[in-house]
Amino acid sequence: MSEPGDAPSVSVEDSSAADAEVARLRAEADAAEAELRLARARADLAAAEAAAAAARARAAGAAAPGPAPVVPPEERSATTPASTDHAAASTPPDAAPAPAPASTPISSVDGPLSAAQIAEIAAGYAATGATLDLGVLVNGGPVESVPVRIPLAMTNRHGLVAGATGTGKTRTLQLLAEQLSENGVPVFAADIKGDLSGLAAEGVSSEKLLARTAALGQDWSARSFPTEFFALGDDVGSGIPVRATVSGFGPLLLSRVLGLNPTQESSLGLVFHYADEKGLALVDLSDLRTVLTYLTSEEGKPELKGIGGLSAATAGVILRELVAFAAVGADTFFGEPELDVSVFLRTDAAGAGIVSLLEVPNVAARPQLYSTFLMYLLAELYEALPEVGDLDKPKLVFFFDEAHLLFRDASKAFLEAITQTVRLIRSKGVGVFFVTQTPKDVPGDVLAQLGSRVQHALRAFTPDDATALRASVRTYPDSGYDLERVLQELGTGEAIITVMSERGAPTPVAWTRIFAPRASMSPLPAEAMASAVSASPLFSAYGTPIDRESAREILGARMQAATEAKDAAERAKKEAADAAEYAKQKAAIDKANAEAQKKAQREYERILKSTAAPRSRTATPTAGLDGLLGRGATKSIVNGVIRGLFGNGRRR
DSSP states (O other): OOOGGGHHHHHHHHHHHHHHHHHHHHHHHHHHHHHHHHHHHHHHHHHHHHHHHHHHHHHTTOSSOOSOOOOOHHHHHHHOOHHHHHHHHTSOTTSOOOOOOTTSOGGGGGSSOOHHHHHHHHHHTOOSSOEEEEEEEESSSEEEEEEEEEEGGGGGGOEEEEOOTTSSHHHHHHHHHHHHHHTTOOEEEEESSSGGGGGGSBOOOOHHHHHHHHHTTOOOOOOOOOEEEEEETTOSSOSEEEOBOHHHHOHHHHHHHHTOOHHHHHHHHHHHHHHHHTTOOOOSHHHHHHHHHHHTSTTTHHHHTTTOOOOHHHHHHHHHHHHHHHHTTGGGTBOBSOOOGGGGGOBOTTSOBOEEEEEOTTGGGOHHHHHHHHHHHHHHHHHHSOOOOSOSSOSEEEEETTHHHHHTTOOHHHHHHHHHHHHHHGGGTEEEEEEESSGGGSOHHHHTTOOEEEEOOOOOOSHHHHHHHHHHHTTSOOOSSOHHHHHHHOOTTEEEEEOBOTTSOBOOOEEEEEOOOSBOSSOOOHHHHHHHHHHSTTHHHHSSOBOOOOHHHHHHHHHHHHHHHHHHHHHHHHHHHHHHHHHHHHHHHHHHHHHHHHHHHHHHHHHHHHHSOOOOSSSOOOOOHHHHHOHHHHHHHHHHHHHHHHTOGGGO
């Protein structure tokens, strides 16, 4: 008999055992449910094969219908439940074959996959958690019983959506965004041509659309999704302005965007350090240009001596790169108020993730600005979000549309920054999908980080295209497809897919017909978009630019004062020099006048002496000129002559 004191320990052990048993039963139930789904898929496939075989027999002109086709034992034992075998055996020989399901046309059995391969694909895409349903398997025709999906938890393992123009990439992106939003995951995407703006409006039903969704077994209904529209700074696109300050952007990312070498990068970091210590706000590019100009001027050089040197040549290179960067429209992006990246992580009142669309209609003319903003946003998210590891669903999924613009003419340092960010940001709960035309648009180091791949049709019109196609095919796991041929034969809205399963392994390659989006597939009218932007709660906070006092105004006033002081000193110096020159010239003139006076006096005295008559000792003196005219008159005449000779007659 147990002691009373032993009762609690027995109770705890019983409780633990009960919990373990419940967990075991649940696991068995989940496994049984998965097996049931697989068995149903196999049954559907077997029925379709039987119907197709009978149809082919009739088409061949058989004299009499034979017994119902029996799946070979080696396939039946692996793929067909006993109940299906029994049903086939019990069918009367002369009974008409049952028509194939609408979702599995007779031609589907003429597809490239065997029953065992289809069963393998069905098992590979089976999931117990939340998923994003992309479509259904195609094997000649759609196989409704074999859905192709991405586990929601695996969307933070990144992905690629690729395909030639017009093959359905944008609709695939829209489908992913819709289902992420439904599952409470915020989405950020660049809307290059405005095609994604229809997410804010309900889709429009049509006979063609309903026929497609019915053939795929899709339970389609129209729906809109919570959407915010953004624009880069004061761009022509309609949306809430997105701005960032130069200080917030930082010297490291700016150096990589400008393509600076290590010496120039360290010099730019020195400039940022100086501005921070002196309280000079670097808001826009003009602030940074002003600081560079000041530090290389005579007034600024002494201030820089204590923290290092900045050569005029290096400053000139940085200034030229900044001017070129501003010329592609970067001035519209840098400014205030600076956007808080947390606005991209919101859900609405019903718990649906908000889809943030960046409207960039002229991105092709400004790829550098586009890539700069996206990299800045990812860097800010990485800095702001905590480490969370693997979540049941990501905090945000980020779509890089037209990814070839992101990597075009990118420096090695910039590519390294992208690769590192993609590699590390997964642990912050952020998934990244690149959307582009061919996989070769994305560097290999980046592709190596991507877990999911949705490849629409590729074109091979040139030898280079054919080489790229073969290289792309080699990157896929082994499959039952001739991918080099299939990738060129895919129809619009079809794709070759492989993703990460719930256990982190690549799923089998699946030819998939993509589901139709539920929101509008047409661009939102400009009036509706403008109304949505003005009604957004973010518009009041970010709609109006702010021009506060920054480095440009502070250093501009300082340099203006220094210039005015220098001008005043130069004026005083010039006035003093002019006065000295005037005094010198006046002294010379006065000296010349004095000399002239002395010379005139001497000449006067000489004339007087020469006109006086000589005295005789014995004779009476002869009356000279004074005698004839009088002494006073003679003196007046002589003075007049002298003044005429020396030009000083007017001074009296």
